[in-house]
Amino acid sequence: MSKAEAIFKEVDKAKRIVITSHRSPDGDSMGSSAALYHVLKKMGKNAVVCHPDHCPAFLEWVMEGCEWYTHELAPDKVEELMSEADLIFCLDYNGPDRMGHGMADLLRKSNAVKIMLDHHPHPDDFVDIAESRITEGSTCQILFDVIEEAGKLNYLDVSSGEAIYLGIMTDTGAFRFSSVNPKTHEIISHLMKIGVNNTAVHERTFDNVRVDRLRLQGYAISNKLEIIQHFHIAYISLSEEELNRFHYKKGDTDGLVNMALSVEGIKVAAFFSEKDGQIKISFRSKGTIPVNGIAKEFNGGGHINAAGGASQASMEDTIKHFKALIPKYFNGLNAE
Numbered sequence: 001m002s003k004a005e006a007i008f009k010e011v012d013k014a015k016r017i018v019i020t021s022h023r024s025p026d027g028d029s030m031g032s033s034a035a036l037y038h039v040l041k042k043m044g045k046n047a048v049v050c051h052p053d054h055c056p057a058f059l060e061w062v063m064e065g066c067e068w069y070t071h072e073l074a075p076d077k078v079e080e081l082m083s084e085a086d087l088i089f090c091l092d093y094n095g096p097d098r099m100g101h102g103m104a105d106l107l108r109k110s111n112a113v114k115i116m117l118d119h120h121p122h123p124d125d126f127v128d129i130a131e132s133r134i135t136e137g138s139t140c141q142i143l144f145d146v147i148e149e150a151g152k153l154n155y156l157d158v159s160s161g162e163a164i165y166l167g168i169m170t171d172t173g174a175f176r177f178s179s180v181n182p183k184t185h186e187i188i189s190h191l192m193k194i195g196v197n198n199t200a201v202h203e204r205t206f207d208n209v210r211v212d213r214l215r216l217q218g219y220a221i222s223n224k225l226e227i228i229q230h231f232h233i234a235y236i237s238l239s240e241e242e243l244n245r246f247h248y249k250k251g252d253t254d255g256l257v258n259m260a261l262s263v264e265g266i267k268v269a270a271f272f273s274e275k276d277g278q279i280k281i282s283f284r285s286k287g288t289i290p291v292n293g294i295a296k297e298f299n300g301g302g303h304i305n306a307a308g309g310a311s312q313a314s315m316e317d318t319i320k321h322f323k324a325l326i327p328k329y330f331n332g333l334n335a336e
């Protein structure tokens, strides 16, 4: 029996299925959760989505028609569902801690069968069936493959198809990252054939920007973009005061680090933002330059081209520390 068949054998047996994903939701965590929800419901299963926290407004559309709770807003309900579940899906994360301690505790306490679908490197050993494919660009692509390998593609419809499209689109920078492979486009082809409107997914996700968000991005780029020419590095930093000035909402700074990376000649980009008394850091890079090493210096990690971390120091000290680490991690860049 293949792993995909084993996964759906567990689905067949399950009476109460809970779909979980990581904290700070993104298009892939939301898309894979919504897609699996719709597929399971179509199979006649009892399924519900339980996430640690609410998603940014631009992703809310994908949850339409899903029964969906967050530990942030409905802790008692989530605790009840997690404790009663006999099957828990862990989508788009590689260890319980990625859900934050509230949800991680519930997962650890649960006696349910646990199945992980994920593409992050170095997965923890915390599930019964682990489908970890670290070279894939998105969990949504893995989910499609698993459904296909189990011979269940007939359960995909426009709702689950749009959700899979969303996750693939957002985790590949709209089909441009090096993680995109021929299969990625074969999946998109299949989704379009079953009625997924690609333009509508892009528009719903990207073309509903609040003017405050646009002005914050304009400010960040014109006033706060710093270039370290010698090492081909660009970075942006935003303090809590600056975020508040533009009425910051979750998700408003998404994409800023990619804009820094888009500068001509830049090979590594970083984004620093101050939230709740700590500095969150995102790193991005082009080609074979790894940024997960420097992310580890900030208690984080991630992929070769996309990683993150956090710092308890002030913004000034965090950026000083970052600059001091540049020769150690990116020394080769000045020769290129």
Ligand SMILES: [Mn+2]
Binding pocket: 028, 029, 092, 119, 137, 138, 139, 171
């Ligand atoms: Mn992902």
